[in-house]
Amino acid sequence: MKKLRCCVIDDEPLANRLVTSYVERTPMLELAGSFDSAQDAVKTVLDGKIDIVFLDIQMPQLNGLEFAKIIPSDCRIIFTTAFDQYAVQGFKVNALDYLLKPIC
């Protein structure tokens, strides 16, 4: 079975590491990269045939909701955030799912 290629984008180092470790432990997922800012992830997400992006919302400079608008439409977005006030906006940019931190 083809594995789903995933990217993790989160500026909080520990939260990033946790989601990354979940991806690494899940047999059907393959980690294509984990990034501490959306800018750093642009090239990988736009070029890299990514299937799923785990995307934090509140990040400095380019935030998750802004970044979501340039993610290719065949790439699924799962928002990860500590704040549920962004949920509605998250689904407006076509999120597949929305995980409230801490993610277990």
Place this chain on the structure above:
Amino acid sequence: MLSLRVNSTVIYVMDNSERKYGSEIQDDPKAELDRLKTQLNPHFIFNTLTSIYALIDFDRDQARRAVHQLSHLLRYVVYDISETTLESDLQFTRNYISLMKLRLRPGDALDVRIDCGGCGNMPIAPMLFVTIIENAFKHGRFTDSTHPISISITARDGHVNCHTVNPYTPDQSSSDAPHGVGLLNLRRRLQLLYGGSATLTTEGDGNLFVCDLNIDLNQENSCQ
């Protein structure tokens, strides 16, 4: 309708009578001080809990320490004190910095120097430094710079100085600028509490942002 609890009296103010609300507050420095009181940013609490949750997997000893620090911090905030000692406030500040450090990237540099210089027993209003430190982290983190976030709080002969330097990007949007509402509130609070005995200066110096707070704790405090 907006309800305000001030000194056990509930005052109801219509939403559209902002001017009346404003003038009442100006007439009552205690009510204004209550409004300006520094509070922990809820984002700080939730992000810290998320970090601790992850630490339980990666480093249980550090997770325990962080829970301990967070509980001290919350105790300080929940018990609504109007005055504390410099020593207690600096302990609160150390805990705050330790928890903020959990959110730095491996490459982010931080210099901290805290020394109460024999003034630990002097009374001080609580949480005067946290707004400045929060700003230094918020703007210093994620700015590509070799300059560290630098935090220094020192005291001598009843004079306390809090000096922070952090890298920042000068063209950030105004809502996110380092002279936002937090620093405005702090400035007003200092004025009410310490009048001319406190000065707060902020300046952008190229890609560095410098904040300097001086308080003379020897002066009698008019609003306590």
